[in-house]
Amino acid sequence: MFTGIVEAMGTVGELKGGRLILRTPLAAELKEADSIAVNGVCLTALAPDKETVQFDLSPETLMRTNLHALAPGSPVNLERPLTPTSRLGGHIVQGHVDGVAELVSYKRLDAEGNHWLAVRVPPELQRYVAWKGSVALDGISLTIASLEKHILGVAIIPFTHTHTNLQVRKPGDLINMECDLIARYLERLMENIERPQPKEKLTVDRLIDEGF
Numbered sequence: 001m002f003t004g005i006v007e008a009m010g011t012v013g014e015l016k017g018g019r020l021i022l023r024t025p026l027a028a029e030l031k032e033a034d035s036i037a038v039n040g041v042c043l044t045a046l047a048p049d050k051e052t053v054q055f056d057l058s059p060e061t062l063m064r065t066n067l068h069a070l071a072p073g074s075p076v077n078l079e080r081p082l083t084p085t086s087r088l089g090g091h092i093v094q095g096h097v098d099g100v101a102e103l104v105s106y107k108r109l110d111a112e113g114n115h116w117l118a119v120r121v122p123p124e125l126q127r128y129v130a131w132k133g134s135v136a137l138d139g140i141s142l143t144i145a146s147l148e149k150h151i152l153g154v155a156i157i158p159f160t161h162t163h164t165n166l167q168v169r170k171p172g173d174l175i176n177m178e179c180d181l182i183a184r185y186l187e188r189l190m191e192n193i194e195r196p197q198p199k200e201k202l203t204v205d206r207l208i209d210e211g212f
Contacts, residue, residue, distance in 0.1 A: 001082045002037050004090035004134075004141020006164050010038070012074040018057045020067065026078055027053040035095070037079040039165070040139030040176045041065050042095025065097045066138075066174040075165040077139045090141025091134040092181050099125050100174040101137070104151060106166065113158035117142075117166065119175055121152050127187070128179035136178040140164055 010024030022038070030036065030048040037043070043055040062068040070076070082088070101119040108115050119137065121129060129135060131147045140160065146153035161167055169175070 002042070002079050002093040002095055002139070003082060003086070003088055004040075004093045004136045004139060005079065006077045006140055006160075007079045009163070009165060010076050010078050012070045012072055012076065013052060014072060015067075015070050018059070018062065020055045020057055020070070021052055022055070022076065022078075023052050024078060026080070027051055030080075035081050037077075037081075037093070037095045037139050039066065039076050040093070040095060040136050040178055041067060041097055042081075064099065065176050066100050067176075069174060075168060077164050079139055091136075093136045093139070093141060093178060094181060095139075096178060097176045098128070098179050098184075099177055101125075101152070101177045103169055103171055103173040103175055105171055106156075106169050113161055115156040115161050115166070116153060117156050117169075118151055118153045119177070121150050121177070123150070125177065125179055126150055128183040130183070133183070134180045137175050138165060139176065139178075140166070 008024060008026050010022040010026070013021040013023050027048045028050045030045045030053055032045065032048065034045040035042055036045055038055065041061060046054040046056065057067055099122045101121055104118040104120050106115060106117050129144055129147060129152055131144055133144050135142055135144055135152065137154070142154040144152055145155050156166060
């Protein structure tokens, strides 16, 4: 379980087949089989040393996320999972990517370094997003500031811009998207609610049938 508060960035050393090698200072703090979110994707750490850590990427992960597009030198967002005493600074993030959104625009708004990010939400995910709701984009916990049909907009503060891979993003890039956990479970629960049957209307014919 994660919060969407990016802890550090790493750099891709190699992606060959399903094996990803990252360079990151966090590697020295990891042990074999630890979980870590890479661009919002929960992965299992393999062979960590002082500078690098490796991951096996399944065909499902490569198909459903933007990790297949990584190249040597690509920056990635990293977050280690919550501990029992951690503060929940963002929102509940599982690291299970629902799909990829296309970056429409990323514009600087002012001299302070605030930015505006707009992405195109895949049709199958549009029902899970709501104005002022939460969404994780490349593992970053964000609040939806605008929602116009299929375009989702979020405000990016200077700290987030400089401490995540958003600083190198450009229109057309694919962004990993994880919808709010509550929305998914609520939809499933609503599907299983027994809907009341409409009451039969009282008519003269029904009264006669009942013996009145």
